[in-house]
Amino acid sequence: MTTSGTSGLLRKLEDVARASFLELFFDVVFVFALRALAQQLFNNLTWSGAFQALVLLVAIAWVWTLTARVTGQLNPRRPPVQLLVLATMVGALVLSAAVPEAFGKTGLVFAVTYLAIQIGRDLFLVVLLRGQEVQHVAARSAIWHAATAVPWLAGAVASGTTRTALWTLAVALIHVAWWFSYPLPGLRRLGGGDLPVGGEYLADRYRAMFVIGLGEVILALGSSLTDRGFAADRTVAFMMTFAVTALIWRIYIFRAGEDIGPAIQASANPDRLGTLAGYAHLVMIASLVTASVGAELVIDDPLGHPRATATVTILGGTALFLAGRTLLQYLVFSSVSRSRVIGLLALACLLPPMLLLPPLINGFAAGAVLTGIVIADNIRVRRHPAPISPPGPHRPSNT
Known part of the structure; x- marks a missing residue:
């Protein structure tokens, strides 16, 4: 009524x-x-x-x-x-x-x-x-x-x-x-x-929240450089951290970030899939908050003494992002690419040696892992682009 x-x-x-x-x-x-x-x-x-x-x-x-x-x-x-x-x-x-x-x-x-x-x-x-x-x-x-x-x-x-x-x-x-x-x-x-909310609308809102998270990292970068000055090592740390942020954006938006809307619409239970997509984004937002702190730690003292807190923050934040992005990929395609799993394993293997190295090297290590994933993504999509296929039954096609 x-x-x-x-x-x-x-x-x-x-x-x-x-x-x-x-x-x-x-x-x-x-x-x-x-x-x-x-x-x-x-x-x-x-x-x-x-x-x-x-x-x-x-x-x-x-x-x-x-x-x-x-x-x-x-x-x-x-x-x-x-x-x-x-x-x-x-x-x-x-x-x-x-x-x-x-x-x-x-x-x-x-x-x-x-x-x-x-x-x-x-x-x-x-x-x-x-x-x-x-x-x-x-x-x-x-x-x-x-x-x-x-x-x-x-x-x-x-x-x-x-x-x-x-x-x-x-x-x-x-x-x-x-x-x-x-x-x-x-x-x-x-x-x-x-509880009706359109799939494209939810996807648009989730992307907006992710952009806000990226904005927080950028804000931390700029503020840290302003506060600490333009020393050579800090400038290198700034450029490296920005590159890592750009890689995070690229990995997020490449297919799953763009296709979550159609995946929600194709699902027989769009509200449930939309909720799970929200949790995937929550994990990624948590990773961006962590990345923001990591950026401040790197720019604050790029070549300083190794600190376990800095290493865990930098590599852990990157791993957290990959975990959330992997969940999002599964929700869109019902599959997980090997590059994501290999990336998570690589970060775990890098953790012990990185504990002995300064924050700047930790940042470069995280960036190297993300770069490998971007390269693997480009190769995979050219050979075998995955169709949108959310988990569970799908809605009947209108075409």
């Missing part, structure tokens, strides 16, 4: 292929968010610090993901929709500002702001979309986000490992709920048709 007062708020699925200017404006906030995450990781470059940064990244990415899915269904030219997005932007800015001390004195600010964004958006949609099917999805989302308020707020008033554990529980709980379509006792399970 629909009502005439709310039907104009929704966009037709087939009409949504690209993000609107409003959505691109919204994305700008997350440049600041990733910068804050990178700084938080840089200042606490330990295993526990990395895990804490991951928890914060998952929470922030979830704000972006749900907002992107909502704007994929709503007409961005309507004032209520614009108000919702702008309010979310303000909340996301506050959320990002709280990141550096989220596991310290600003923990309560982070938790309350996160919950206000998620629950506030859902309640706004419940009121705005009376009579629409999407209203029921928003209501379920609000209930589940309210349930996660317990570990979020309990963690905010706790400290140390207790906060980390409770917040990990909170982000895990909402993702499990989403995976099972926000189940509630006595109510039918939602299907993919209840």
